[in-house]
Amino acid sequence: MMMNTTIEQLRGLRLPGMATGLQEQLSQSGMTALSFEERLSLLVDREVHWRNDKRQARLLKDPKLKYNQASIEDLNTSAGRGLDRKAVRSLALGDWIASGHSVLITGATGVGKSWLACALAQYACRRGRSAFYQRVPRLGEELRIRHGNGTFGKWLLQLAKTDVLLLDDWGMAGIDSQTRADLLEIVDDRAANQATIITSQLPIEHWHAWIGDATIADAMLDRLMQRHHRFTLTGESLR
Secondary structure (H helix, E strand, O other), X not given: OHHHHHHHHHHHOOOHHHHHHHHHHHOOHHHHHOOHHHHHHHHHHHHHXXXXXXXXXXXXXXXXXXXXXXXXXXXXXXXXXXXXXXHHHHHHHOOOOOXXXXXXEEEOOOOOHHHHHHXXXXXXXXXXXXXXXXXXXXXXXXXXXXXXXXXXXXXXXXXXXXOEEEEEOOXXXXXXXXXXXXXXXXXXXXXXXXXEEEEEOOOHHHHHHHHOOHHHHXXXXXXXXXXXXXXXXXXXXXX
């Protein structure tokens, strides 16, 4: 009875890992041979693992990636795709996130740009990093809503703190002056501090013209290009 009360108290204190661990110890006869210190250590370890697992599950769910199951382990590097598995894994395991690098992925429609980007973001989440996915063609609408309801400033701060920002389908549709200015703010907040992944059908040399305003384009591309990794995917559509 006393232990049942203790288990409920642990749950009330938001220590579900320890509560589950204690239940398991009570059902295992061999545990009585361990000292108090050893059993306590096992309970604390169980709580730590429970919290880490819960945090990783949240990190994997929060970004709402287009391809949530994309994984660098399943990367298609068949001939003609212009993609080297070793280069991708080296990047994924490197310090590009902590160093605030950009990853620029270009290529024709259907060659797997978004899939590769999601795989990199997903792997970052598996390593304890936060990520956020945003399609650029819908960015203008998102920004108008947030300006209208007064949440833009808070959202901008959240993006600035996010470890990996994935901007998908960059350059697919035109952007207005407000979206252009806000996009510069987003990029500027992240420059040299947080990592950004961009996918685009548009070759990088045409990005300046797509942005539209020469001054803003210069500023935006200067920040994105400071420290970047580039992948140009080729081959037939995989869809």
